[in-house]
Amino acid sequence: MNTKIEFIDLKAQYTALKESINARIQRVLDHGQYIMGPEVRELETRLEEYIGAKHCITVASGTEALLISLMALGLRPGDEVITTPFTFVATAEVIALVGAVPVFVDVQPDSCNIDPSLIEAAITSKTKAIIPVSLYGQASDMDEINAIAARHGNIPVIEDAAQSFGATYKGRKSCNLSQIGCTSFFPSKTLGCYGDGGAIFTSDDALAKAMREIRVHGQERRYYHTRVGVGGRMDTLQCAVVLAKLDSFDWEVEQRIAAGKRYLELLSAIPSITPLAVRSDRTCVWGQFTIQVAGRDSVLEKLKVAGVPTAVHYPVPLHRQPAYQANCRISGALTNSDAVASRVVSLPMHPYIDLATQEIIVRAVAGAVAA
């Protein structure tokens, strides 16, 4: 009963999938095409089918996926991009990298996703994109956001789906809910590789062509550069790892959803914690299983003593980060973002977590919030 609780158990996953992962890696070692080998296109085709978008462009990371998307849309210095301050820094970082200004709009306190009712007030003639983040594994209110974007001259909407790969929204897959969807294959993500990786999804042919060129230094063919690009390819070995994991991904998503349900049931006995509100028209794949508590720092300390690993996603909203404070525009009050940033705690979550472990964790949470 004294086994160590893992926050994310990549070892259990590797043990389960060892044969196919090793075989896939060996195949790449045998053919030796480490950059743009056959696994790259094979993965893109498989992911196009899985997500339902016309094009998948694999890239070096989730950050690169967002950056290449903004570059393909032709973002220029001085443009504005509306997003949430309650996200991983990469969402705003890419906006700053193209010289544009992140415009922060508050989140809903129960889903922690951007509040669509506040977006319209943030739109100006400089608004060139909206980046909703499907935080913790649950899609944002994409239909409402797409409708607002359409009303204002078809502002491009990029879903930052780094944490929600595998989730559904009204029966459709996250990454295919707006003009562009971006995801990450960082090892801890729902579909992770063994290094850095990411993908962009779109059904727009012209954008897909631009993205493919930007990914490889803006070249249309070797050494003929039609636009400014980046070195943004996902390498063949990482594509091979994702291909090996893809076969059991649906099963893993089911396990995540079941584990999330078990947590919600167990935690319902503790009135002082607030779990994430999952909307009835979508599934959450629990990229993070995050709850809100009062007195967060003392809860974290007590959970550490109890042997429960935790994380805080994220302690400081981006409008309060030194790098962005002076380089952003704040639209309306960001009170919910400030409040949730002071209350969130992520608990261990992965497809291989079992009921007994979750019971131990929830008992520790009950003790930590009661003390």
Ligand SMILES: Cc1ncc(COP(=O)(O)O)c(C=O)c1O
């Ligand atoms: C919401 C969000 N956006 C973007 C990223 C960036 O992805 P990557 O780490 O693959 O660059 C992440 C991953 O950490 C993320 O969680």
